[in-house]
Amino acid sequence: MPAAPTVTGRVLSLLGAFTADEPELTLTQLSxxxxxxxxxxxxxxGELVAWGALExxxxxxxxxxxxxxxxxxxAPRSLGLRERAMPFLEDLVDATRQNVQLAVLDGYxxxxxxxxxxxxxxxxxxxxGGRLPLHATGVGQVLLAHAPPEVQEQVxxxxxxxxxxxxxxxxxxxxxxxxxxxxxxxxxxxGQVELRSLSVAAPVRGSRGDVVAALSIVVPSDEHAAASYVPVVRAAARGxxxxxxxxPARPADHGGR
Amino acid sequence: MPAAPTVTGRVLSLLGAFTADEPELTLTQLSxxxxxxxxxxxxxxGELVAWGALExxxxxxxxxxxxxxxxxxxAPRSLGLRERAMPFLEDLVDATRQNVQLAVLDGYxxxxxxxxxxxxxxxxxxxxGGRLPLHATGVGQVLLAHAPPEVQEQVxxxxxxxxxxxxxxxxxxxxxxxxxxxxxxxxxxxGQVELRSLSVAAPVRGSRGDVVAALSIVVPSDEHAAASYVPVVRAAARGxxxxxxxxPARPADHGGR
Incomplete structure (x- = not known):
């Protein structure tokens, strides 16, 4: 990779070198x-460690x-969103004993x-903090369905x-x-991400009525009752x-657009 | 505040200007x-927005x-720790219907x-993502009690x-x-942080046996049964x-050091 042209670019490329697969890097690896x-x-x-951006x-x-x-x-789309959503996510886990996920759109x-x-x-x-493609996941399909047309066409x-x-x-x-x-x-x-599981997802809207996130529940795909999760996911997403x-209510969430 | 002397310092001081009280800042405010x-x-x-460090x-x-x-x-001390701890935190909330917190030491x-x-x-x-002083909180007292002597003396x-x-x-x-x-x-x-609440905290140890975090439960201070929360907090911290x-077991966690 060619070195970034500006110091800011270099600092950001150092931070961006860390990934979930390689969360620890030596000087040589960073170079x-x-x-x-x-x-x-x-x-x-040295400067990043002194400030606490690296340890x-x-x-x-x-x-x-x-x-x-x-x-x-x-970041308003991470913990800000999360703080408001948390009580509803906890209720949903309590009520269903399954997995509950909250995701936002970033790029594609x-x-x-x-x-x-x-x-x-x-x-x-x-x-x-991880990413999955939009076309294969419940939350991704919700986010993509409500994304700007140019994002949809690109995907x-x-x-x-x-x-x-x-x-x-x-x-x-x-x-x-x-x-x-x-x-x-x-x-x-x-079964589109893993054959063993299915997800049911619904849109979360912000104060301007636009879809800002998607909420999903992930259950074993041998559960023939996917439909039974629809009301509870929709209710939590509205909450x-x-x-x-x-x-409070938008027709687009229960038919028609 | 005098401008930071290096570009890296300037980038970091821009990021550090954002706080929980002021999570949104204009160009003028940043300046x-x-x-x-x-x-x-x-x-x-401009460069930070292009990369996605700012929006x-x-x-x-x-x-x-x-x-x-x-x-x-x-960051290994945030979500890495959190991922491992989460099932135990959820069990503790389920079992007690109270507040559960996980904290680490940073500086003082x-x-x-x-x-x-x-x-x-x-x-x-x-x-x-917030901070509280060590001397006044349950998790803080646990972290301070096991901090290096120079940190204790400084505090x-x-x-x-x-x-x-x-x-x-x-x-x-x-x-x-x-x-x-x-x-x-x-x-x-x-009643040392707020008069209405009390906390019971216990140390969480890492693979080298050192205290890497503290777990606490926060309950109303009119609960006369603070002692009744000790075993469950200790068990969750050990988990x-x-x-x-x-x-698995360290004498320091149940008396003597």
Missing amino acids: RLTGMPMSTVHRLT RAKRGPFRIGLRLWEVAAL EAVYVERLSARGAVGVVSRV LSMPLPALTARTIVEPRALRRVLADVRRSGVAVCD ISRALGAA | RLTGMPMSTVHRLT RAKRGPFRIGLRLWEVAAL EAVYVERLSARGAVGVVSRV LSMPLPALTARTIVEPRALRRVLADVRRSGVAVCD ISRALGAA
Whole structure:
């Protein structure tokens, strides 16, 4: 990777080098990943550690620092949203003993800002702070169905990877699904991320009535009663919308647009 | 505030200007808070927005961006710890219907990395990503009791602000409390943050046996049965410690050190 042209770009590329797969990186790895000389990496990481954006135990590898997390916790689409949503997510887990997820749209992917799982619930692949493609997930289909037209067209024009044999990879089929999600107010996504699980998702609206997030429940796909989860997911999504200042009822959430 | 001398310092001071009280800032406010000229703020925020470290709706104020939060979610002392702890926190809320908190030591303060509250539980002042002083809180007293001696001495030499009439502000009294916390393995902190609530806290240990976090439950201070919460808090703290790879039993957690 060629080194970023500005110091700001270099600082950001250092931070962006850390991933869930590689949350700890040495000076050498950072130099290789960012294309910057060791001396530059050494100087910049020194400043980042001093401020608390990075942490380092003795002479060990670097990790993201707690101070950066504190500042980042102020992102309105992460913990701000999460704080308002949390009581509803907890009620939903309590009532169903399943997995509950909250995600927002970023670029052409869904970013998971919260996940709660009851003990013994089916395993899920999402991770707080992680991303999944829009076309294959319940929350993704909800977010995509309500995304600006240019985002929809872009996603529909890109290759749609198959996560399982049941993932929708054909643009015309996906277009129909999205229309259906807008009409019904929910997305039911069966075996498209993992064959063993299905999700039921509904939109969360902000104070201007626009869809700001999607809420889903993930249950084993052998549960033939996916439909039985629709009312409770829809009710919880409306509760969160109300807590965010959305108007109480919108026809688009229960048919028609 | 004089402008930071390096570009890295300037970028970090821009990010650090955002606080829970002021999570949205205009160009003018950023310029004033960081001591940088408008032109510099304009250029740097442009780069930060392009990368996703900041977000801006139309020509509105700047806010912390989702991409920064995603990277920051990799901080091992925030979401890493939180992921392992979450099932135990949920069980504790389920079992008690109170507030449960998880905090880590940073500098001379406790930083709250998670908080779960049952509906109807007593109100608490902590906030995820927020800080409270060590001497006045249950988690703080646990973290301080197990902090390096130089941290303890520094805190004991600083003024200890009184959050309520019951906050311990006398260094010798605090020293006795800390010795007691080490001996008993729990801190019981009654009415020292707010008169209406008390907390019971216990240490969470990492794989090297050192105290990496503190867990607490916050209940109304008119509950005369603070002692009845000690076993459940201690058991949950041990469960989290085990999940983090700590050895199963340590004498220091149930008397003597």
